Amino acid sequence: MVTGKFNSLKHTGMLETIFNHRSIRKYKSDPIDDLIMNKIVEAGTRASTTGNMQVYSMVITRDERIREKLWMAHFRQDMVLQAPVHITFCADFNRFNKWCLQRNARPGYDNFLSFFTAAIDALLVSQNVVLAAEAHGLGICYLGTVIYMADRIAEILELPVAVVPVAAIVMGYPDEIPEMTDRLPLKGVIHKEKYSDYSAEAINEIYAGKEALELTAQLLKENNKETLAQVFTDNRYPRKDNVHFSNRFLRLIENQGFMNNEE
C-alpha cells in the first residue's frame, strides 16, 4: 500500500490546504475580521464530538495585556506577543454539568474518562479551526507549552472547575513563508492490519532521511551532540522536565475535579 507515487493525484482545495500547512512564527500586526473569525470558530464546531455533547470551549484572546500574561506563561515566545489572536482550546464539562444540574439530572463527569473525552473533543475542534484559518490565508502555530503551563494558563484565563486547557494556537497573517518541515516516510508511521514492531534495521531506515538533513547537521553542531536523538533526550525534552510537567498537569486535572475515579 505504501508507494512513492502521490504526486500523480491532483490536490483539491481541501488537500491543498492540508498539504501546505507549516507552523508560522512571524506575524503581521493586521487584525482578523470578525466575520472571518466567526466562520473559523464555527468550522471548529462542525468537528465530531462525543455524543454531540460539545464538551469543549474556545477562549479567544486579543487583549494585549492578557496576551502579555499568556506570553510569559508560554515561555516568552515572541510570536505570542506578535500574533493578534490567541485561542486556547479547553476540555470543558463545566457548561454540561451546569445544564445537568439545572435539569434535575446528576452529572457523573468528574473522572478521568470524562476529562479525556472532553480533551479529544477540544483537539478535533482545534484542528478544524487551524485548517479553516489556513483556508482563509491565515497562519497558525500550536503552542506545546499549553500543557506544561496549563495551571498558570488556567489562572490567567480564569478557568473554573471542570475546565482544562489542552491546546493553544496563535493566529494571524503570516510575515514569513517557512520551508515545509520534513516528515518520516509514510511506512514509518503506518501499520497494516495489526501493529508490526520495528526491527533495528527498520528504525535505521525510517530515520535515515531525517538524520541526513542539513538541519540535523546544524542541530548537532549547535547542541554539541553526537546524534539527533541526543538533542531530544538531553536538550529539548529531557526526562527531568517531562516528569516535572507530568505532575503539574496531573495535579491540575485533579484540581479541576477530573480524578474522582472510585468505583
Next chain:
Amino acid sequence: MVTGKFNSLKHTGMLETIFNHRSIRKYKSDPIDDLIMNKIVEAGTRASTTGNMQVYSMVITRDERIREKLWMAHFRQDMVLQAPVHITFCADFNRFNKWCLQRNARPGYDNFLSFFTAAIDALLVSQNVVLAAEAHGLGICYLGTVIYMADRIAEILELPVAVVPVAAIVMGYPDEIPEMTDRLPLKGVIHKEKYSDYSAEAINEIYAGKEALELTAQLLKENNKETLAQVFTDNRYPRKDNVHFSNRFLRLIENQGFMNNEE
C-alpha cells in the same frame, strides 16, 4: 464577535468539506483505492506534531477477521463490520524510544506528559485524515468506544509498550446522507478574552434550541425521561460506566509504561 451572519461568506472547497461533515453509519462495500488511501494517510502526517517527533502510529485494518474482533470490542456496532477500512490512531513513543536507544540517547518518555503529548499528536493526525477522506467523497465515523475498550483493542492490534490507542474511525463510501447534526449556538462554546462562567439564564438560552428539537422529544419518549440531560446522565453516559472505563484506561496507560512520574 458572535453574529448570525455567517451565510454571507462563501465557502471555499476546504470550508465546504468541514461544513458538510456528518458521521456516516451505513457504508457501501466498495473498496478504497490504494493511491487514495495513501494520499489520505499522508494528509494525516502533515498535521502539526510536537517538536516534529511524530509520536503516533496509524493502524489500518482491512482484514475481515481482524475487523470482526474490532467489531466485538467496539460494542458490536454494525458499521465496524460494514465499512471496508478501520483506522486506529495511537499515541506511540515506541518507535521514538527505539531510535533513541539505537543512537546512544536515553529516552525519558515513560511519563504522563509524554503520553498526553503523543495523544495530541495522534488526534490532530486523525482529524486531518478525516477531512482528507471526506474531500475524496468518503465517509467516516469516530468510535468513542476506542477509549472504553482501549485495553482490548491493544490486544487485538498487538500494540507494544509505549503505544496506546486514542482514536478510531471506520471509513468507506457512504450508503446514507444523514441530516446535519445540531450544534449549540456559537456563543455557547466561545469566550472572549477570558473564560466567562455561565449564569443559569445563559445555560437556559444555550440549550433552548437543542431542547426544542423533534429529536429531543423522541429521545425523552424512548428513554422515558423528563429532561434531555437525564438521557445523558442516566442512560448514555452514567457515572458508573465512566468510573469503570476511567480505571481501565488509566491502567492501560500505566501498563503501557506511561506512568513513571517520580521526580
